[in-house]
Amino acid sequence: MKIALVGVGKIARDQHIPAIAGHEGLTLAATASRNASVEGVEAHTDLASLLEARPDIGVISLCTPPQYRYADARLALEAGRHVMLEKPPGATLSEVHDLIDLARKSGVTLFATWHSRHAAAVSAARDWLADKTIRSLEVTWHEDVRYWHPGQEWIWEAGGLGVFDPGINALSILTAIYPRALHLSNATLTFPENRDTPIAARLSFADPGGAEVSADFDWRKEGDPAWDIRISTDAGEAVLSEGGAKLHVDGNRLETPEADALGGEYPGLYARLHDLVSRGESDVDLSPMVHVADAFTLGRRLTTDPFQF
Numbered sequence: 001m002k003i004a005l006v007g008v009g010k011i012a013r014d015q016h017i018p019a020i021a022g023h024e025g026l027t028l029a030a031t032a033s034r035n036a037s038v039e040g041v042e043a044h045t046d047l048a049s050l051l052e053a054r055p056d057i058g059v060i061s062l063c064t065p066p067q068y069r070y071a072d073a074r075l076a077l078e079a080g081r082h083v084m085l086e087k088p089p090g091a092t093l094s095e096v097h098d099l100i101d102l103a104r105k106s107g108v109t110l111f112a113t114w115h116s117r118h119a120a121a122v123s124a125a126r127d128w129l130a131d132k133t134i135r136s137l138e139v140t141w142h143e144d145v146r147y148w149h150p151g152q153e154w155i156w157e158a159g160g161l162g163v164f165d166p167g168i169n170a171l172s173i174l175t176a177i178y179p180r181a182l183h184l185s186n187a188t189l190t191f192p193e194n195r196d197t198p199i200a201a202r203l204s205f206a207d208p209g210g211a212e213v214s215a216d217f218d219w220r221k222e223g224d225p226a227w228d229i230r231i232s233t234d235a236g237e238a239v240l241s242e243g244g245a246k247l248h249v250d251g252n253r254l255e256t257p258e259a260d261a262l263g264g265e266y267p268g269l270y271a272r273l274h275d276l277v278s279r280g281e282s283d284v285d286l287s288p289m290v291h292v293a294d295a296f297t298l299g300r301r302l303t304t305d306p307f308q309f
């Protein structure tokens with residue numbers, strides 16, 4: 001299966017290129033990026049010229065920031081190519097619905113990825129929780145924006161999501177492991193006075209099952225990140241830590257495949273892509289993005305100190 005990558009930046013280099021190289025059924029056949037290329041791989045500066053030059057490339061994987069992804073996704077789907085989207089799948093929900101319709105009409109695969117769902121302990125956490133009575137669940141997603149997103153202006157521009165860029169990873173795990181649908185009941189978003197996206201957010205969710213569910217996202221934590229979900233149940237306390245990589249129940253580690261923070265996630269995504277394309281199916285779950293959209297709709301706005309890199 002020949003793949004082209006669009007947007008050769010941080011995540012393309014850190015994760016997509018090694019994950020494609022590590023899958024025996026996939027080949028990186030070309031790239032489209034205005035300012036970057038991959039040594040030894042055919043390079044174009046825009047997707048339109050790539051699509052015209054390479055009708056043999058069946059899959060386009062889009063690694064650009066969310067605000068600039070829709071036009072390329074449309075172009076690729078209209079050209080009859082399968083499309084894989086980085087998270088979040090778009091800048092708005094309605095544009096992703098448009099892509100879903102187009103993929104269906106074109107008879108091709110659309111795969112909206114949530115890499116954190118492929119972290120080593122996420123499915124074990126889902127299975128463990130399935131028959132428990134949940135009393136409370138608390139998400140803590142704290143990291144240093146200067147370390148994890150150095151110089152990324154797009155993340156501070158409207159549509160870039162700010163702290164919800166990592167926060168949506170937590171929500172992708174929450175929506176994968178929680179046994180019921182939740183909905184947002186309260187939110188507070190803290191914006192630097194010179195930026196269009198928040199640096200911190202606190203969320204509360206209503207659970208029809210009665211548990212207290214909350215999330216705290218903050219980009220102002222220096223040093224090691226905290227990417228944890230703490231769940232109190234009738235059968236003990238579970239902690240899903242390190243972004244979904246490790247699961248402890250009452251302090252004891254549950255055996256899951258070894259993987260460091262992002263280690264197994266992108267190989268898992270590309271295995272899933274290969275599977276979806278082979279079977280002629282799509283996979284677009286918008287539930288993490290719905291919670292983020294709700295937070296922008298419902299959230300109270302607080303203002304804090306200006307942010308400079």
Ligand code: NAP
Pocket residue numbers: 006007008009010011012032033034035036063064065066068086087088115148152154165
């Ligand atoms: P990035 O390095 O800032 O951007 C990726 C590439 O997109 C850039 O190198 C650039 O390539 C292109 N690009 C940037 N701004 C653009 C614009 N205004 N118009 C068109 N193209 C533009 O971002 P990233 O960290 O790789 O993140 C990309 C996506 O992956 C985001 O949705 C992010 O949430 C997701 N992601 C990132 C990480 C991470 O650790 N960084 C982890 C998981 C998921 P050219 O200038 O060469 O065109």
